[in-house]
Amino acid sequence: MGEHHEHDPHDAAPAHGRPLRLGIGGPVGSGKTALTAALCRALRGELEVAVVTNDIYTTEDADFLRREAVLPDDRITAVRTGACPHTAIRDDISANLDAVEALQARHPGLDLVIVESGGDNLTALFSRGLADRQIFVLDVAGGDDVPRKGGLGVAAADLLVINKTDLAPLVGSDLAVMGRDAAKVRDGKPVAFTSLREQPGAPEVAGWVRDALRTW
Numbered sequence: 565m566g567e568h569h570e571h572d573p574h575d576a577a578p579a580h581g582r583p584l585r586l587g588i589g590g591p592v593g594s595g596k597t598a599l600t601a602a603l604c605r606a607l608r609g610e611l612e613v614a615v616v617t618n619d620i621y622t623t624e625d626a627d628f629l630r631r632e633a634v635l636p637d638d639r640i641t642a643v644r645t646g647a648c649p650h651t652a653i654r655d656d657i658s659a660n661l662d663a664v665e666a667l668q669a670r671h672p673g674l675d676l677v678i679v680e681s682g683g684d685n686l687t688a689l690f691s692r693g694l695a696d697r698q699i700f701v702l703d704v705a706g707g708d709d710v711p712r713k714g715g716l717g718v719a720a721a722d723l724l725v726i727n728k729t730d731l732a733p734l735v736g737s738d739l740a741v742m743g744r745d746a747a748k749v750r751d752g753k754p755v756a757f758t759s760l761r762e763q764p765g766a767p768e769v770a771g772w773v774r775d776a777l778r779t780w
């Protein structure tokens with residue numbers, strides 16, 4: 565765990581009169597885009613939602629969300645991060661802040677902007693200057709020892725999501741072990757188990773986001 569990952573280079577942004585910014589981070593392929601799609605579908609009827617995606621070289625994730633029509637096209641923006649996705653959510657957050665502000669200018673009544681990080685390692689955390697709340701997504705196929713290995717994402721995210729529970733029997737991952745190891749490093753912060761394959765609406769996570777907005 566590099567030291568510069570622990571120091572947040574930006575102050576939390578003033579909250580007044582703007583949408584909640586929710587960061588979704590986690591390793592490559594864990595289900596960040598699938599969770600983003602689920603939250604858009606679950607919340608778009610009751611909230612004004614927009615999305616910023618981060619990809620290294622492409623606009624793949626934004627293209628997927630547009631194809632799935634989870635939101636109107638002009639509520640989805642892609643940021644290309646180059647080689648270092650964690651830099652764009654942590655150190656130099658300007659491209660993401662510009663994307664959020666452009667969405668706010670286009671849609672003045674926004675309640676929630678979801679920022680999906682590019683897939684990264686276990687230490688990648690959003691700066692509080694970009695994300696007011698953040699979810700870290702792991703999947704069971706990455707191995708049930710991942711929560712034990714710790715890392716800032718697992719330990720410090722406001723919500724830890726352990727996704728693809730449908731695959732647990734196939735890959736031999738023990739969900740109880742994952743939950744117990746995560747609880748040890750999370751100091752009482754919540755953990756949600758999801759299968760976006762079996763429950764594409766992610767009701768538990770959507771409920772957590774509603775609560776986050778109520779206390780915002």
Ligand SMILES: Nc1nc2c(ncn2[C@@H]2O[C@H](COP(=O)(O)OP(=O)(O)OP(=O)(O)O)[C@@H](O)[C@H]2O)c(=O)[nH]1
Pocket residue numbers: 590591592593594595596597598599625682683684727728729730731758759760761762
């Ligand atoms: N079996 C199963 N597959 C899932 C689940 N959630 C997502 N997937 C699949 O896992 C693959 C990766 O999901 P994405 O949502 O693209 O993952 P991501 O974290 O956004 O990936 P990157 O942005 O490339 O880092 C896709 O093929 C999804 O359909 C789940 O709960 N169960």
Ligand SMILES: [Mg+2]
Pocket residue numbers: 596597598625680
């Ligand atoms: Mg993605």
